[in-house]
Amino acid sequence: MRRPSLRQAGLVAPLGFRLGVRHRNRLWAALLAMFVPVHAVALAEEPGPGPQTWPERIGNVSAAAFWRAIDDGGLTPTRSYASFWRSLPADAGRDEPGRAGMVAALDAALAVGDLRDGPHVEMLDYEGSHVLGEPQIHSVHGFRNDAFDVWFLLTRTFSEAKAGSGPWEQWAIVQDRRVEPNVASFFHYVRGRPEISNAGSDCYRCHANGPRALDPARPDLVSGREYLAEVNDYCRSLVGVVTDFDGPRPDFGDELRVSDCTDCHATGADRGPLHRIQAHAIRAAVARGRMPPDGPLSREGSIALEAFLRGPPDAGVAP
Numbered sequence: 001m002r003r004p005s006l007r008q009a010g011l012v013a014p015l016g017f018r019l020g021v022r023h024r025n026r027l028w029a030a031l032l033a034m035f036v037p038v039h040a041v042a043l044a045e046e047p048g049p050g051p052q053t054w055p056e057r058i059g060n061v062s063a064a065a066f067w068r069a070i071d072d073g074g075l076t077p078t079r080s081y082a083s084f085w086r087s088l089p090a091d092a093g094r095d096e097p098g099r100a101g102m103v104a105a106l107d108a109a110l111a112v113g114d115l116r117d118g119p120h121v122e123m124l125d126y127e128g129s130h131v132l133g134e135p136q137i138h139s140v141h142g143f144r145n146d147a148f149d150v151w152f153l154l155t156r157t158f159s160e161a162k163a164g165s166g167p168w169e170q171w172a173i174v175q176d177r178r179v180e181p182n183v184a185s186f187f188h189y190v191r192g193r194p195e196i197s198n199a200g201s202d203c204y205r206c207h208a209n210g211p212r213a214l215d216p217a218r219p220d221l222v223s224g225r226e227y228l229a230e231v232n233d234y235c236r237s238l239v240g241v242v243t244d245f246d247g248p249r250p251d252f253g254d255e256l257r258v259s260d261c262t263d264c265h266a267t268g269a270d271r272g273p274l275h276r277i278q279a280h281a282i283r284a285a286v287a288r289g290r291m292p293p294d295g296p297l298s299r300e301g302s303i304a305l306e307a308f309l310r311g312p313p314d315a316g317v318a319p
């Protein structure tokens with residue numbers, strides 16, 4: 001069995017593998033137990049609904065350290081492009097069904113040229129940083145043809161950047177647009193090859209509807225700022241993207257039914273329902289004032305949301 005590293009966006013499943021923990025509630029307990037001694041501060045900063053102080057760890061990142069890390073990764077942009085999207089050869093993966101087509105699309109995207117030579121966005125990530133307990137840099141790249149959207153994410157924490165060891169961790173999302181509804185599949189690069197990810201729904205916890213809008217944790221620390229609106233308008237326009245769970249869709253239990261959210265996030269709504277498994281992403285979105293998009297969450301909504309997220313500990317997630 002591969003030994004996944006902790007240095008990644010989706011932390012939970014790899015820990016689950018390592019600990020051999022099968023049930024999600026036990027997994028969370030194990031996760032908490034691991035984090036409490038070392039990362040007590042990070043836990044205390046876990047955002048809840050309502051106004052939050054800006055997490056210190058992100059606030060304290062030095063701009064010089066950020067730009068140095070990007071420079072060391074060869075990610076400093078050399079020029080600006082008209083679009084965030086690079087084009088994927090028209091026939092890439094098109095004639096191969098299902099996952100074989102997706103892997104062919106990933107290979108074709110990387111064959112277009114070095115990711116660093118195209119348009120991309122670098123920023124400090126908020127949600128992953130909270131999970132990892134230290135600031136993390138995200139570098140995002142996108143390719144398209146008529147059949148697929150291919151997204152790459154390169155990640156590094158500041159401690160890795162300081163150690164300067166090895167390549168950035170590489171992740172990918174492929175949205176298969178040949179099928180309706182579109183399917184989003186998740187990949188992790190291991191020894192240079194894409195391996196299907198999202199075991200134990202570890203990507204689904206934050207990617208409830210495929211690709212995520214880019215929301216820099218520090219507005220002053222962004223490269224490729226000129227692409228943000230294009231990327232985010234696109235992500236907002238996506239409707240009904242379903243997730244590849246590498247098997248049957250697990251039963252995630254109760255749907256979030258808070259009315260401030262259900263116009264957009266519910267069965268049959270544009271973005272599909274949210275569940276307790278997405279608690280981290282939900283809390284982060286509300287704490288940062290991103291959700292609901294058209295105004296602060298009402299007091300009643302905030303109370304109902306927190307009651308739902310706390311929920312009965314064993315409910316909401318199938319083993």
Ligand code: HEC
Pocket residue numbers: 009010011124125126127128131138140141151152153171172173186187188197198202203204205206207210211212213214215216280281
């Ligand atoms: C803790 C939350 C979290 C988890 C878990 C997570 N991601 Fe992400 N991911 C994000 C956020 C947030 C973004 C958008 C960029 C940002 O804001 O930093 C993102 C962006 C990405 C992108 C760039 C395209 C896009 O969506 O913008 C890829 C590719 C990606 N993630 C892959 C994965 C894969 C594969 C997994 C599972 C192994 C995973 N992520 C798990 C939070 C998460």
Ligand code: HEC
Pocket residue numbers: 206207208209211212213235236237258260261262263264265271274278281282285286290291292293294297
């Ligand atoms: C008017 C429609 C609308 C409402 C209401 C709304 N959202 Fe969203 N939500 C979106 C859109 C569009 C996105 C994707 C773009 C983005 O992230 O900005 C999104 C993204 C999210 C995400 C990230 C996962 C994903 O699907 O990309 C979370 C978590 C989330 N919303 C939670 C909530 C919660 C909790 C509420 C209620 C307090 C809420 N939203 C209310 C439209 C809405």
